[in-house]
Structures are given as C-alpha cells and as structure tokens.
Amino acid sequence: MAILTVQQLTKVYEGKQTYRALDRVSFAMDQGEFVGIMGPSGSGKTTLLNMVSTMNQPTSGEVWLNGENVSLISQKDIEQFRRQHLGFVFQHFALLDTLTVEENILLPLILDGKPIDEMKRQLHNIATRLDIQTLLQKQIDDLSGGQKQRTAIARAIIHSPTLLLADEPTGNLDSKSTKDVLEVLLDLNRERATSILMVSHDPLVASYCDRVLFMKDGQLYNELYQGEDREAFFRKLLDMLALLGGDRRDFLSVYLPKHDS
C-alpha cells in the first residue's frame, strides 16, 4: 500500500525572477520502503522534502500521506498531523542544547500529552535499540556527533511515525558514525518497517536504500532499485550521478581529500 503519493508536484519561487524549483514531480512510496533522493546541488531535493513534510506549500500538485491530501488539512490541524505522522532527522541534528538526551527524545510525546508510563516504556525500547541507554541523562553538548544523531533519530521515531524524513542525516558525521547511523536506519526499516525518505549527496549512504530517485533541474530524472548487492548498487549510483552531471564534487566530496574540496 502506498503511504506517500506525490502527484505532479510543482514549486515556483516568486521573486525578482521566478524560479521553478520543482516541476511536475510524481512518485509513490510503499509502506516499509527506504527511498533515497539524489541529484546535483540545486536540483530540488530539499524543496521536495519540504513539500512532503508539509513545511512548505506547493504551487500546484498534491501530496497524499497515509491516505490524506495534506494540502486540505487546516492550519489548525497541520501541526498535530505532522507530529503524528512524520519524523524528521536533519544534518545539524536540531536538538535542544538546554535539555538532556531523555528530555529531547520525550519532547514529541510530551507535546502530544501522552501518559508518563507509556512515555517511559517507549523511551526504554527506543534507547535500547539505538544503544543510547547510558546517555539519557547527559547534556547534548557532551555527546559525539554520532550519539547526537542517534538521539535525533530516537526523537524522530518514538511516536512511530508513518514516514521518517531525513535530509543529509550523515552530512556532519565521520565515516564510523556514518556507518553506525546508517545501520540504525536500516534496522528500523527492516525490523519496525519504518518507511524512510532520505536525501543524500553521498552514493555510499544512498546505497543503503531500496530505491533511489534522481532529480535534475527540478524534475524526476530516473530511479534505480538496489536488488541484492549493495556494492553493485553503489557503482550503479556513481554511474547515474556521472550521467546527471553537475559538479562531481557535490556528491564525491566525501571521498576527496579535504584540501581538494
């Protein structure tokens, strides 16, 4: 069953010059899929994610999430809808530094007025799964990048959202933490059937997805499925990115020496 359907989505930014950042993008995502979005810088990836997340309104076209046309949800109900159905993971973690790890994770449930017992049970399950049980009373500043991102993932999934949206979730992490975070996302996807839509520049990161959509100049250009072999998929992603053009450093910068980027 499709949990997300995007139909003919178009976004035109008005300004001195109008700019068509998204141009009639259509795709669907099944429950339990792990889908990546790749494409050169400026191709419209974040714009697409912002429309799906209901943070930004399209110029035309529709987003259906869990059977609801999100543009028909009233302003009054949209925050509640977002809190119930969506989880967000960002490159810069977006954690509240003045709160502990536990407080950061529980925040969405507190906002929803969930009973304390249920909150604690959920917290225990999630913290164990993400291996952050010993960090719960720590301040955010005392965590490593990987620990911060695992905390952010815990916060994003504690309410079992319909869809987890991730915008460059490993963009700020070293290679060890990147692998840890990807394994966590893959576990959630495989074991809890969490549906994930993830933007990444990095073909190694995107190779964890079941399917990758490629954007170019605001349009959907192509898609590739992983199949059985992640390494072969990684090579296919590289080939597709080369074909897409743009600045190769957009997506290969992670593999280039620092002075070269």
Ligand SMILES: Nc1ncnc2c1ncn2[C@@H]1O[C@H](COP(=O)(O)OP(=O)(O)OP(=O)(O)O)[C@@H](O)[C@H]1O
């Ligand atoms: N608020 C805005 N007003 C005007 N133009 C915008 C706005 N937001 C984005 N754009 C333009 O829309 C295009 C697509 O931007 P978007 O951020 O979606 O690309 P992206 O593929 O996510 O890029 P990157 O990989 O660099 O993050 C870009 O040319 C950008 O300059």
